[in-house]
Amino acid sequence: MRYSAILRGMIEVLDLHKLYEGTQAVKGLSFSVQPGEVLGLVGPNGAGKTTTMRCITGIIPPSSGRVLICGADVQADPIAAKQQLAFIPDEPRLFEYLSVREHLAFVARLYGVKDPKPRAEALLDELELRGKENALPNTLSRGMKQKLAIACGLIHEPRAILFDEPLTGLDPVAIRRIKETIRKRAAAGAAIIISSHLLNLVEAIATKILLLQQGKKVLHGTLPEIQASVPNLRANADLEEIFMRATGYDEPAAAVSPPEQDSGRAPE
């Protein structure tokens, strides 16, 4: 079997290719995400992160290759695959005429959640949406909208969750709350992919990192593994330094700043 070498995971991407009018956005990408794992998907702009996320969620069909969610092929059996999946886009796509509670009821119904009320109540508490149940999303703050989008994504207790820039524009309190939510879901056995440019977030929350550049996998593994795979890296190099080195952006920065003082990341 062509894909026999790849371990079966909750999310499996097998030799994914995506061609856009002559441009190859994703080139032969393969990886898997196991239950409880948080994969940080990073890469420069135009690396193919969004295309990969869109292919995994079934929004666009891959040119070739397969995506399996809990063993269900996203192309061959999209309903079964999406049933186990949650996609939380960078910009909260909310229905402006449904209240917060109606959003949760509607999404629960789409996923066929039985007895959704206790779950909805729990999510309202967890994501601090209590008191806003009857609010229309247009009138909520950016953070509240994002929390509602996350609550909608979690109401059916998905086994695979994809976050696209989940913390953009959020205040520190909301960031902490959403980080906790992501960790909690991973601890409960969900496979999670986070696409983000916030490398310190990815480093803090991800158990594995996948670095893409020009549609190709450049690095994949735990932080120590990818540290080890990049040559001439200083000891305890953080993800930002690894990113810069692996993508070839570190030369100018290194030329103008002392390596020890400026390349380090402030501790959390």
Added chain:
Amino acid sequence: MTRGALLYLIARSTLNSLRHKITRLRQPRYLLPTLAGAGYLWFVLGMPGIGASMPGPQTPDFAPVIRSFAGVVLLVIGTLAWQLAPSNPTLLLSEPEVTQLFTAPLSRKQIIRYRLLRAQPALLFMAMIATLLATRRPELNFVFAGAGAYCMVNVLLFHGITASLVCGKLQSWGAGSLGMRIPGITLTGCVGLLILSNWQPFPGLRQPELIGTWIDNVFNRGFAGQILWPLRQMAAMASAPTLEDFAPGFAVSVCALLLLDQLATRLNTPFEESALALAQNVGRRVEAFKRGGLSSASLSGVQTVKPSRFRLSEQGPIWRAMMWKNIVGQTRGVSMRLIAPLAVMALVFGIVVMSADRREIMDMMLTAMLSVFISMLLIAGPQVLRNDLRSELQRLDYLKSLPVRGRDILRGEVYGSAALISLALVTLVLLGVTFIHGSDKITLSLRAIVLATAAFALPPVAAMAFALENGAAVLMPSWVVQAPGSGGVEMMGRNMLMAVMRLVVIPVLLLVPGSAGAGVAFLGLFFLGQDVTGLLFIPLGGLVGGVLTMVEVELLLVFFGRRLETLDPGLEQL
């Protein structure tokens, strides 16, 4: 230096927008509507024979009257600008303009002049249209027509801006809403006094030839005539045949622009706050419109709503959940407060119709009114009620990540809106069969038959109209989403092609169901006669026609649903 930067911004924005529009004509979806729109413009403005054969706005006999009237129109617009100025924000700028220009080292004077300059490409386009129109009229000079129209709209625009700035200045001095209206009230009073000084009784509409003389006497004689002389000259510019006729108006326009410029820029009105609020509101409205949303939300605080009257069952087909979402969206703003007065009005109207002496005329009126309403609902309803896939295109990626088949998404989207339109249609028919008196032959059973036929036949037709609108959103999403920069000739062409599609496709699709339904009704009446048994075949025909139409709708939804599943939001620039 700064002036150069602002000019660069305007010039590059205009050129880039034009270049973008021209480049994308390589794609048929942009080329076709542009050709259709350009063809239409050519038909109206340029095709030999059309323009010349149309009755012109000016003939030598009526030219002075129309010039006088145009002066009065300018007077009304000018006065109105001062009336509206207190409630208008001082300067309309876009969000990026507010962000970039207000933080740049620019004076208010420069921003005001930039605002005026920024409007020039659109004003030049208007002037070009005026020039094209003038080329069809041999008695007009097309250069003067274009230049005159251009000067006139510039003065009107700057006048509106200045009026807002004056009111804004008054507000900054602490004037309340009444204080801000003082210039407008004063101006209106002066205009009223001018008119009164020359007042003559209106000759009435039965003698249209006297109206011109009346306008001339009231506005163009005596003191009023002298005061309004500049406005008449300005209005006369576009129709000036010679330089001598054009020059006074041009001089007036230049003087007016210089005066307005001095007034607007020397006031130093603090417009930043209101311009920012306006830009944000406009931005939100544009976003809401692009998403097909109900409206833009206010910037102040969280808006809560009562839970919808419609309950979402926890079980059942998924498309019903989509349908529920749309019905909630459509009815969120509808309350008993809105429905009750309408119901009372309909009831009162019905009672008046039923108790009227001249029942035939009242019946005819009611029939005509209901026919118009029903036709409007069927034709315009699906275009106006856009709370379906057309409004969901901006979140297509989210919709496509849900475990729902394309046809189920479309079913919910189409049937939600169609259900509401159908309810309105059947209500109108119910009103008709209840209140139309008719002859003695129109029995209760016949009324019930009409109602039943309409109830069977109309909802499927509404569903078909919505299915086609949503199908267009799937097949040509970029036509449905009003992208920034779309508009003008291309948008005109898009709308024309969509209208043709509606006018052609719907009748073609209704041909078979309509024929089958009519055939069933005809057979029943032919073989069983026009007694109750035979008449029952009329609603049966409606039912047959309705079922066949629904079959077609379902087939369309399956077809469009498959296309929706393969639609790439990235490629469609959604």
